[in-house]
Amino acid sequence: MARTRFRTWTTRFAVLALAAGALVPAPAAADPLPEGSADHFAGSQIEKHEGSTRTSRSLAPVGEVPGMDVSSHQGDVDWQRSWNDGARFAYVKATEGTGYKNPKFAQQYDGSYDVGMIRGAYHFALPDRSGGAEQADFFVDNGGGWSADGKTLPGAMDMEYNPYGDTCYGLSQAAMTQWVLDFSNRVVARTQRYPTIYTSTSWWNRCVGGSVHFGRTNPLWVAHYAEVLGALPIGWDFQTIWQWEAAGLFPGDQNLFNGNADQLVRVALG
Template sequence: MLRARSDHRRRRRPRRPRRTFGLLCALLTAAALTSGAAQAAPGVPRAAPLLDPRDPDGAWAGYSVEGTGSPRSLPAGGVAGMDVSGHQGDVDWAKAWADGARFAYVKATEGTGFRNSSFAQQYAGSHQVGMIRGAYHFALPDRSSGAEQANFFVDNGGGWSRDGRTLPGALDIEYNPYGEACYGLDPVAMSRWIADFSNTYHARTGRFPVIYTTTNWWNRCTGANPDFAPNNPLWIARYGPQLGQLPAGWGFHTIWQHSDRGPLPGGQDVFNGDLQQLRRFIS
């Protein structure tokens, strides 16, 4: 949602500019930027602040931050993970662990009528070998409301618990595989649908969902809406050696799906930090 900028008013130029005036302007500008960044989407409850990417002990340590000019690529300390759906069937989790995966996202639901028939084996199996795991929901915004789909997701494996082993549920929202790219919704309606899902999931679990998306789809179908970044961690999908531009609103990401082929079944993911920082993120 676009926010109106404050009006600029003319003021006299002092004959002798003082250094204190420049310092005051800088302080006021910084305060305004801080205030604007703290605003959440209308109707979206405020979450606890996400870990600061500038914090050397935060979950994004070791990654370049938007605007630094540094390439965004896989860091040496990133935690490898994977995501699977019914397409992978029963997964050999012991082998996935041996191949380096330490976390996994498992598809649970789609819309309000589809459940992954392999969910039990995949979700329980990843947990049994020691992985941190979570569930994701594939959104179909043209079929039912965000609230209905969030409730269906939570009721069918998509919940979250503060057990130190569970990732917050994820909303997979991307190009429509069954029809029009943006599901027939304009950017305002799409943003409201996502907020409806996010708010409902938060009300049911106490956590806001991670949002999985691509930069192209998000900017096209939400109108580059920046209001979700304060609450919803970003799981960005981009296949290639570098992360590239992030969806509008996010200055950093939490998980990067960088390929759909590799040593692990399903999507190849990396968490933006080390294992200790991943545990901080899920707590």
């Protein structure tokens, strides 16, 4: 993997605002399936829509710190085995929309911490179901908090293809940008950390674009299942985490942190 420069996220940036008067249109009509009727994990829709061009599925790219992400699909995770295999950080799904909470969250979130990993929680966004601030509150209230203990990553919002219908959830780029901004600002207000943004380059460039430069404030966790990382979403010039494969040595998805172990701790510390 080409080495990109690493930046810590200790500097606080002023919250970026959209042009005065910009309003988010009413959400588009959603699929009749109720929230919580399905559990979507990080990358489930990206792999479905974008596939993988990897030829050596068991061979990790060159990187500093390997990690993983899990959801209820992995059930009770054997965290000691994952640690022994080399995983040093994990993201655990906490919530989806405002109607789903991971029933395995405690075993996964606490178990990864207990074995020594640096871990964080993530939220699968459904922007056509409710507002960004509302979903951020649901996330923070159900596992998406942060503490300056050096073992907790900032919460993450999973922004990817709509599992129920229209790719961009029926929202324009301006409306989607505002939704992401509302989620991010509410998480900052409640946790004092900007959330990591999980996405793919193709989805982000199509559905969000570059009207607000989230790369100045929010760490990037990018999904791209290929031998090399490739282009990053508009607004970022380096990634913090690369999800390079949807399955592999560790349970769940396979990730690489763009830095060394000490830098990973500094990201956790804020």
